[in-house]
Amino acid sequence: MLHLGLTGGIGAGKSTVAATLAECGGHLIDADQVARDVLDPGTEGLAAVVAEFGPDILTKDSRLDRPALARRVFGDEDALRRLNAVVHPLVRAETRARLADLPDDAVVVHDVPLIVENHLAAEYHLVLVVGADATTRTQRLQRDRGMTAEQIEARMAAQADDTQRAQVADEWIDNDGDPDAATDQVRQLWRERIAPYAANLAAGRRAPRPERPELTSPPQGPRSWAVQAEAILDRLRRAGGDLVLTADHIGSTSVPGLLAKDVLDLQLGVADLTAADRLAPALAAAGFPQVEGHWYDSPKAGLAEPGTRWDKRFHANADPGRAVNLHVRVAGGPGWRYALLCRDWLRNDAGARAAYQQVKEHLVATTGSTRDYAAAKEPWFDQVWPQIQAWAERTGWAPPQP
Numbered sequence: 001m002l003h004l005g006l007t008g009g010i011g012a013g014k015s016t017v018a019a020t021l022a023e024c025g026g027h028l029i030d031a032d033q034v035a036r037d038v039l040d041p042g043t044e045g046l047a048a049v050v051a052e053f054g055p056d057i058l059t060k061d062s063r064l065d066r067p068a069l070a071r072r073v074f075g076d077e078d079a080l081r082r083l084n085a086v087v088h089p090l091v092r093a094e095t096r097a098r099l100a101d102l103p104d105d106a107v108v109v110h111d112v113p114l115i116v117e118n119h120l121a122a123e124y125h126l127v128l129v130v131g132a133d134a135t136t137r138t139q140r141l142q143r144d145r146g147m148t149a150e151q152i153e154a155r156m157a158a159q160a161d162d163t164q165r166a167q168v169a170d171e172w173i174d175n176d177g178d179p180d181a182a183t184d185q186v187r188q189l190w191r192e193r194i195a196p197y198a199a200n201l202a203a204g205r206r207a208p209r210p211e212r213p214e215l216t217s218p219p220q221g222p223r224s225w226a227v228q229a230e231a232i233l234d235r236l237r238r239a240g241g242d243l244v245l246t247a248d249h250i251g252s253t254s255v256p257g258l259l260a261k262d263v264l265d266l267q268l269g270v271a272d273l274t275a276a277d278r279l280a281p282a283l284a285a286a287g288f289p290q291v292e293g294h295w296y297d298s299p300k301a302g303l304a305e306p307g308t309r310w311d312k313r314f315h316a317n318a319d320p321g322r323a324v325n326l327h328v329r330v331a332g333g334p335g336w337r338y339a340l341l342c343r344d345w346l347r348n349d350a351g352a353r354a355a356y357q358q359v360k361e362h363l364v365a366t367t368g369s370t371r372d373y374a375a376a377k378e379p380w381f382d383q384v385w386p387q388i389q390a391w392a393e394r395t396g397w398a399p400p401q402p
């Protein structure tokens with residue numbers, strides 16, 4: 001099941017986009033609505049809130065007096081924490097119950113205004129942000145909801161801003177202009193990314209990749225490769241729990257300033273390969289199915305006996321919109337260590353970066369497939385290995401502690 005998180009500032013057009021996603025086949029879960037439903041008259045939730053805060057938060061006809069409850073918790077962190085401790089588990093259970101009967105390839109659209117504020121982005125396979133500039137949003141809310149400029153300003157000030165939202169946005173839906181333009185964008189997104197991602201996820205298969213390698217410049221703006229990688233690492237840590245000992249961005253996209261294929265290389269460190277195999281189903285459910293085959297890195301001189309291999313597990317993205325190579329290696333082992341060392345050497349040595357870039361450009365121009373390109377880079381790394389070792393010794397390089 002594919003979980004989409006849909007968010008945006010007040011008045012941006014989240015409900016409008018949610019309706020289009022529902023038309024495309026998405027199952028809507030409105031987080032605010034669920035949070036209200038679990039405190040309806042006669043519910044276990046309402047009884048628990050009354051037990052915590054007393055009967056003063058009820059109206060005369062025994063319904064929840066929302067303004068009274070809001071006054072009770074406003075500015076009182078402890079009271080808010082106690083309220084959340086009652087409501088959040090009920091919201092999660094109710095959400096699960098509503099999803100129980102959906103098929104494996106369903107797309108669930110979670111309409112959650114405060115994804116950024118509450119750090120919830122890692123709970124979803126994809127986060128969609130609906131954006132429109134503050135003046136447009138203010139005009140819409142005054143026109144359609146009768147809010148005053150002051151009320152709107154206060155709400156906006158309490159929410160995250162668009163730069164913060166852009167950092168978690170796997171997709172940004174621009175709703176500044178004609179509503180039809182946003183609707184078209186959403187429909188196209190559904191066809192090209194959401195529907196195929198959901199199908200891949202249900203089938204446990206990776207998304208196809210272009211046959212030929214192509215180098216691109218690092219993306220500018222809030223969605224740098226580093227920001228995108230960190231967002232995915234958060235999802236992987238959450239999915240893998242205690243089995244994930246380390247989670248790092250590695251490879252060319254982790255080196256600022258280097259041209260690279262638009263593929264994020266990520267590395268998870270695990271206790272041993274048995275743990276890697278136990279982790280595999282959780283990674284697949286999070287959107288990163290294991291790729292069949294015997295995967296290993298070629299050992300470097302001095303780090304292993306000749307003829308030995310550094311076995312690993314390899315996973316890749318089911319999402320056709322974001323290519324990821326996910327290497328699962330034994331934390332502290334030589335392959336795990338080597339990946340981090342190469343990254344740090346390239347990050348710290350401008351000459352090494354320039355030399356590597358030249359090699360990449362030459363190989364892209366002369367090799368055919370992505371596989372040939374990847375293989376052709378190996379001899380260069382063998383050649384510079386003494387340099388890398390010397391750098392590590394000189395600087396006292398040590399990997400992060402697993």
Ligand code: ADP
Nearest residue numbers: 010011012013014015016140144175177178179
């Ligand atoms: P949100 O759920 O993000 O707070 P809504 O979807 O309710 O925002 O949109 C706010 C208001 O603006 C609604 O009345 C909606 O009909 C209107 N609206 C949404 N998108 C557009 C658009 N592109 N142009 C004009 N009005 C819009």
